[in-house]
Amino acid sequence: MLSVADEDGRETGRMALLYAVALLPISLLPTLLGVTGAWYFFGALALGIGYVAAGTGLLIGATPSRAWRLFFVSILYLPALLTLMVLDKVAA
Numbered sequence: 601m602l603s604v605a606d607e608d609g610r611e612t613g614r615m616a617l618l619y620a621v622a623l624l625p626i627s628l629l630p631t632l633l634g635v636t637g638a639w640y641f642f643g644a645l646a647l648g649i650g651y652v653a654a655g656t657g658l659l660i661g662a663t664p665s666r667a668w669r670l671f672f673v674s675i676l677y678l679p680a681l682l683t684l685m686v687l688d689k690v691a692a
Contacts, residue, residue: 609662616670617655624648627681640688644681651677 627648631641654673657666 609667610659612667613655613659613662617652617659620648620652620655624652630685635690636685637688637690640684643684643688647677647680647684 624645627644628641630636631638631644651673654666654670658670660666
């Protein structure tokens with residue numbers, strides 16, 4: 601995830617954090633639109649905060665281990681979010 605063009609990794613960390621923060625309110629929209637319930641909302645909020653925390657870690661110090669951590673968090677984030685959505689679907 602670390603770019604070869606970004607020597608200290610700060611720009612990469614900044615972009616990762618920007619996208620994680622932008623993803624947080626979007627992931628809460630299904631509950632606000634009435635598609636999912638409260639369990640999804642609070643689960644998505646917790647997952648989003650974890651994703652933002654991993655992005656913040658990369659911004660603070662761009663090391664390969666923090667880049668790997670963000671990579672693995674991003675791999676776990678979407679399946680967990682979609683599983684929550686399926687389990688907490690509001691019946692129409």
